[in-house]
Structure formats: structure tokens, C-alpha cells
Amino acid sequence: MAGFDVSPRVAAAIKAFTVPERLGFGAVWAPVMFSAHCREGRWGRGELLPYGPIEILPGARVLQYGELVFEGMKAYCVGREWPNLFRARDNWQRFARSAERLSMTPVPEDLFFEALDAVAGACRPFIPNATGRSLYLRPFLYGAETGYMLRNSTEFRFMVIANPVESYASGPMRVAVERSDVRAAVGGVGTAKASANYAASLRASSAAAARGYTVALWLDAREQRYIQELSGMNLFAVIGGELHTPELDGAILAGITRDSLIQLARHLGLKVHERRIAIDELLAQVSSGACEEVFACGTAAIVSPISVLADRDGREYTPKTIDGVAARLREALLAIQERRAADPFGWTRDVAPFTATI
Numbered sequence: 001m002a003g004f005d006v007s008p009r010v011a012a013a014i015k016a017f018t019v020p021e022r023l024g025f026g027a028v029w030a031p032v033m034f035s036a037h038c039r040e041g042r043w044g045r046g047e048l049l050p051y052g053p054i055e056i057l058p059g060a061r062v063l064q065y066g067e068l069v070f071e072g073m074k075a076y077c078v079g080r081e082w083p084n085l086f087r088a089r090d091n092w093q094r095f096a097r098s099a100e101r102l103s104m105t106p107v108p109e110d111l112f113f114e115a116l117d118a119v120a121g122a123c124r125p126f127i128p129n130a131t132g133r134s135l136y137l138r139p140f141l142y143g144a145e146t147g148y149m150l151r152n153s154t155e156f157r158f159m160v161i162a163n164p165v166e167s168y169a170s171g172p173m174r175v176a177v178e179r180s181d182v183r184a185a186v187g188g189v190g191t192a193k194a195s196a197n198y199a200a201s202l203r204a205s206s207a208a209a210a211r212g213y214t215v216a217l218w219l220d221a222r223e224q225r226y227i228q229e230l231s232g233m234n235l236f237a238v239i240g241g242e243l244h245t246p247e248l249d250g251a252i253l254a255g256i257t258r259d260s261l262i263q264l265a266r267h268l269g270l271k272v273h274e275r276r277i278a279i280d281e282l283l284a285q286v287s288s289g290a291c292e293e294v295f296a297c298g299t300a301a302i303v304s305p306i307s308v309l310a311d312r313d314g315r316e317y318t319p320k321t322i323d324g325v326a327a328r329l330r331e332a333l334l335a336i337q338e339r340r341a342a343d344p345f346g347w348t349r350d351v352a353p354f355t356a357t358i
């Protein structure tokens with residue numbers, strides 16, 4: 001007997017769903033979703049529902065004050081019968097930290113996994129069986145109580161939606177250094193996976209796209225001198241054969257893929273430096289060839305090469321290697337995530353068998 005309810009409409013939704021060949025990222029919506037409510041600190045029973053519109057009051061704090069945190073994670077099912085997750089407990093812990101930063105009631109670990117297992121289990125037939133493809137899982141938590149008073153909600157809704165996906169990046173990325181807007185300052189909510197951080201990034205992303213670039217690169221809020229991250233991705237540079245990545249500065253989101261690459265690279269014998277990286281120093285090193293390669297990583301992006309860094313004045317800096325170390329790390333990471341290689345870190349875990357009747 002499952003600890004959650006299954007809507008009688010779920011079976012028909014699953015039956016009617018077919019997976020298109022082209023998945024993109026977030027373009028195809030899995031036919032089910034999970035939902036649970038919390039009132040006055042007490043979580044109710046969860047429910048597996050067909051994917052579809054939800055009811056929300058216009059005065060809900062999520063709409064008025066952006067009380068919303070989320071996670072991004074994947075279920076893999078490559079050449080295997082049953083899907084597995086990757087570092088899912090780290091996602092849960094970060095989700096709880098994000099909720100606490102926004103003064104929201106965190107989702108308990110058992111409910112978080114019940115929801116993931118229910119959605120990934122029900123979606124098992126649609127999880128792509130091809131390397132680099134997966135089922136992207138998007139847990140989120142929002143403040144559902146209505147009101148304008150500036151205090152946290154006492155009512156929350158936790159949901160998990162999902163998408164069969166390919167990689168977020170469809171080729172080497174062209175990165176525009178953002179010298180005006182800032183994503184997050186130390187003491188703010190940058191370290192939380194809060195939707196507000198992504199909203200703050202959109203103007204620069206749109207401006208970068210209008211200039212022909214894929215994504216904006218954020219600098220620190222105080223001096224606009226040190227590299228932070230790429231909104232949804234962390235950055236690595238290869239300098240003299242060693243990896244360098246911005247140290248977590250109290251505003252950067254601590255990427256789980258970032259941490260996995262640091263551990264994996266060290267395991268493969270590469271030196272990794274977590275330090276402050278000044279943007280002008282990095283651009284000069286790309287220019288001189290001292291920095292051979294730059295790449296980004298994230299759950300959605302996996303490990304994505306960067307082909308160009310462009311400064312505000314339009315000058316472009318092109319690393320001499322595109323997808324060298326990045327390709328090696330991507331393959332090593334995917335092999336663990338997809339369970340094609342041994343997992344010396346204990347990072348993967350099976351989705352729990354689906355016990356409810358659909």
C-alpha cells in the first residue's frame with residue numbers, strides 16, 4: 001500500500017502519452033505529477049495526478065512575493081530495466097537549505113523520495129534509453145497562503161513534475177560576460193535554488209541572446225571582478241592542465257554536478273583549485289593560451305564546452321581547446337550516472353519499486 005494516493009485519471013494519462021523523438025530540454029512534459037500540501041507545519045498525504053493545470057489563488061504568496069524554491073535532478077535508465085537517481089539525497093539537502101533560507105517549511109526526506117519514486121516509477125516506460133538522455137525531475141515548493149503581510153506562508157505546496165530530456169546545451173556555448181546586472185550578493189539568496197535568482201538573471205540572458213550568445217556569465221556583486229556562475233551552471237577553466245573553478249563565495253549556488261566533477265577529476269588524477277578567479281585574469285589567460293579550455297556544468301547542462309567568452313566591448317576570447325578535458329569528464333560522469341561504470345563514490349541509487357496500483 002503506497003503512502004500516497006493515485007488519481008484514477010493517471011492510468012489514462014500514461015496510456016495516452018507517447019515520447020517524441022526530439023526531446024529538447026523542458027519541451028516535453030511527462031504525463032504525471034506529484035502533489036502534497038503542508039498546513040501549519042503538517043504535511044498531508046501526497047497524490048500522483050495527471051500532469052495538468054493547478055489551482056492557485058491570485059493572492060498566494062508565491063505569486064505576490066516569489067516564495068518558491070526548486071531542485072533539478074535526473075532519473076537514468078540507459079541499457080537497464082529500472083531507473084536510478086544520482087546524488088538525490090544531496091538534492092534533498094539543498095532543497096531543505098533553500099526552503100530554510102526563504103523561511104519556508106522544508107519537505108521531509110521521506111516525502112521527497114516518495115514523490116520522486118512515484119513520478120520516476122510511473123514514467124519508467126518513457127525514460128529515454130540513450131546516453132545523455134534522461135528523465136529530468138523538477139521538485140518545487142511554494143508558499144500557497146494568501147496575503148500581503150511580509151512574513152512567510154503557513155501553507156505550502158510541494159510538487160514534482162518531470163520531462164524526458166536531452167542535454168540543456170545543444171552545442172558549445174557562447175558566453176557573454178555580464179558587467180552591469182548582478183545575479184546575487186553575499187547574504188542574499190544566491191546560495192538557495194530560489195526562483196528569484198533565475199528571474200534576476202533573465203534580463204542579462206535575453207540581452208546576451210540578442211547579441212548572439214548562449215548565456216550570461218555573472219560576476220560578484222561587490223566589485224564585479226570575480227567570476228561567480230552562469231545561472232543554472234557552474235564554470236571550470238583548464239589552466240596548465242589543472243582545473244580551476246570559482247570557490248563558493250556565499251552567493252554562488254553549490255552545484256551538485258560541480259562538486260561531482262571536483263571529486264571525479266581528483267579521482268582521475270587531475271589537480272583542482274577552488275579559488276577566486278578574476279574575470280580579467282581569465283580573459284588574459286585565454287588570450288595568451290595559458291588557459292586552454294573553459295566549460296560549464298550543471299544537472300541540465302551535464303558538462304558543456306564553451307567556445308567563446310565575450311566581453312562587454314564586443315571582444316571575443318576563444319579557448320584553443322573546445323571539449324578536451326570537458327569531454328573526458330562528461331563521459332566519466334555520465335558513465336557513473338547511467339550505471340555503465342562502477343560508482344566508487346556511492347552516488348547512485350535505484351528508484352524504489354512502484355507499489356501503488358495505477
Ligand code: COI
Pocket residue numbers: 071072073168231232233298299300301
Ligand atoms: C538544473 O541544472 O537543474 C538547473 O536548475 C538549470 C535550469 C535553469 C535549466
